[in-house]
Amino acid sequence: MKIAGLDIGTTGCKCTVFGETGEMLGKAYRDYPVSRSASGHEIDVNALRESVFAAIGEMTARFPDIGGIGITSFGETFVLTDKAGNPLDRAMLYTDPRGAEECEELRRKLGELHIAEITGLRPHEMYGLPKLLWIRKNRPDLYERAVHAFQMEDYVVFLLSGEAVIDYSLATRTLAFDIHRLQWSREILETAGIPEKLFSRPVPSGTAAGHVTAEAARKTGLPESCLVVAVSQDQVAAAVGAGAFSGRIGVDGAGTVECLTPVYDSLPNLETMADGFFAVVPYVIPGKYVAYAFSYTGGALIQWCVDTLARKEREEAEALGISVYELLEKRYAEKRGNEPSGLLVLPHFAGAATPYMDTGSRGAILGLTADTEVSEIYRGCMEGVAFEMLVNYRAVGRSGARPEKLHATGGGARSRVWMQMKADILNLPITALRTAEAGTVGSAMMTGIATGSFMDLEDAAAHMIEEKETYRPDAAMHEKYMKIFERYERLYRAVRPLV
Numbered sequence: 001m002k003i004a005g006l007d008i009g010t011t012g013c014k015c016t017v018f019g020e021t022g023e024m025l026g027k028a029y030r031d032y033p034v035s036r037s038a039s040g041h042e043i044d045v046n047a048l049r050e051s052v053f054a055a056i057g058e059m060t061a062r063f064p065d066i067g068g069i070g071i072t073s074f075g076e077t078f079v080l081t082d083k084a085g086n087p088l089d090r091a092m093l094y095t096d097p098r099g100a101e102e103c104e105e106l107r108r109k110l111g112e113l114h115i116a117e118i119t120g121l122r123p124h125e126m127y128g129l130p131k132l133l134w135i136r137k138n139r140p141d142l143y144e145r146a147v148h149a150f151q152m153e154d155y156v157v158f159l160l161s162g163e164a165v166i167d168y169s170l171a172t173r174t175l176a177f178d179i180h181r182l183q184w185s186r187e188i189l190e191t192a193g194i195p196e197k198l199f200s201r202p203v204p205s206g207t208a209a210g211h212v213t214a215e216a217a218r219k220t221g222l223p224e225s226c227l228v229v230a231v232s233q234d235q236v237a238a239a240v241g242a243g244a245f246s247g248r249i250g251v252d253g254a255g256t257v258e259c260l261t262p263v264y265d266s267l268p269n270l271e272t273m274a275d276g277f278f279a280v281v282p283y284v285i286p287g288k289y290v291a292y293a294f295s296y297t298g299g300a301l302i303q304w305c306v307d308t309l310a311r312k313e314r315e316e317a318e319a320l321g322i323s324v325y326e327l328l329e330k331r332y333a334e335k336r337g338n339e340p341s342g343l344l345v346l347p348h349f350a351g352a353a354t355p356y357m358d359t360g361s362r363g364a365i366l367g368l369t370a371d372t373e374v375s376e377i378y379r380g381c382m383e384g385v386a387f388e389m390l391v392n393y394r395a396v397g398r399s400g401a402r403p404e405k406l407h408a409t410g411g412g413a414r415s416r417v418w419m420q421m422k423a424d425i426l427n428l429p430i431t432a433l434r435t436a437e438a439g440t441v442g443s444a445m446m447t448g449i450a451t452g453s454f455m456d457l458e459d460a461a462a463h464m465i466e467e468k469e470t471y472r473p474d475a476a477m478h479e480k481y482m483k484i485f486e487r488y489e490r491l492y493r494a495v496r497p498l499v
Contacts, residue, residue: 001067005443008073008152015055017063018444020453022463028058042090045079053219060221070229070447072237073152075173078128080146092131099130117270120179120280127175154200161210161228166200168282169233205232205284206446229450231443241442242407243465250403254412258298262401264289276355276395293392296350299412305381309374329417332375341376343367345384346491355395362499382418386425387488405429409438424477434466
């Protein structure tokens with residue numbers, strides 16, 4: 001019997017199949033279009049559904065004996081459907097500007113801190129409830145026809161099993177879930193005038209929803225005996241896949257977005273968390289929570305630097321048979337050794353995430369001279385992301401997060417230079433994991449537990465998580481970086497009034 005994990009992202013979905021003992025056997029990917037304009041950011045859920053079925057179908061053609069499939073997805077974005085699960089319209093993405101007025105109305109009625117104390121979230125229009133209120137006000141015809149308000153996880157769980165269940169971590173992203181009682185907040189929904197019956201039934205992360213229906217089996221090739229598991233939001237799955245099961249270990253998600261995920265062994269101070277716009281999310285382990293501290297541009301900033309400034313270096317790297325990243329790091333070492341770049345890079349090229357949540361902020365590169373080379377800007381961009389990570393690390397530290405080390409996942413974990421730099425700046429050991437796709441691994445781990453392939457998280461981790469290399473902080477380099485960080489801490493407030 002095989003186990004599968006389906007990871008639903010903003011622009012594509014991936015289905016990965018594992019053997020009973022945790023070895024990866026194969027994966028399939030399908031993308032779908034996203035529409036962005038000044039008035040709205042939307043996704044065609046019909047296209048998403050067909051891509052999901054196609055990705056699963058490709059895997060079932062190779063592995064017909066899949067005994068369980070776990071569903072994880074990005075958060076906030078929801079779709080209104082009829083009773084059968086047919087989408088009534090396109091879905092608004094979390095980046096969609098609509099819902100700001102409705103969010104402000106909720107703040108006036110309930111109070112910003114009171115909402116945060118219930119939901120673990122500081123109110124923001126990115127969440128589902130304000131956007132649902134916008135639909136009710138501006139598209140009453142659509143709202144009146146709606147039977148379900150699904151996020152992508154529970155939407156696909158419903159398509160496959162016929163059961164409307166949503167795990168706690170995704171339920172949190174609506175701004176209507178009580179993280180203390182682990183149920184929909186009657187106070188918030190009554191204030192908003194939204195019926196609870198629109199939402200799926202909340203269940204713990206990793207809960208088996210049911211078996212594949214005959215119709216879903218026909219469309220995907222999954223056997224009707226296959227168990228469908230409501231796993232979690234993608235960041236929670238990544239924390240599981242990184243082996244972060246207690247407050248001792250945090251996660252450095254070094255992907256397109258840089259995300260620091262600390263684990264709390266008990267509920268942190270919600271007022272302190274709200275100050276930094278940090279979401280508090282129920283974890284897969286009862287009584288534990290995680291938070292998301294992130295920068296919109298992590299690996300995305302490095303990619304921008306390479307694509308925009310290093311075209312010549314990319315050609316040279318191809319001729320040498322090495323990656324452009326390797327070439328830039330080599331050039332820098334030849335010129336500067338391991339010294340800091342001397343540049344200050346504010347990595348807000350897509351706005352500022354936590355602890356500011358300022359979409360109007362912009363990126364900046366300070367300290368350029370006529371002698372500055374591309375390799376130095378590249379190094380400066382890596383430093384800027386790491387300094388922004390330290391800003392977030394210190395902010396979550398005020399709420400009691402004290403990880404002894406970090407486990408690194410994502411494409412950025414492959415850069416030894418960047419990993420060592422982060423260890424030096426954060427003054428924490430960072431362990432790169434063998435697999436970069438921790439979310440996929442975490443989904444398979446929880447699915448394997450639901451199907452009986454693994455006894456518990458520790459057993460699943462022993463089969464599926466492998467450490468690659470640990471980077472330990474260098475005291476001398478940490479001291480050098482802290483002198484630069486004293487200036488970096490003032491950078492946002494210095495640049496923001498100018499942009």
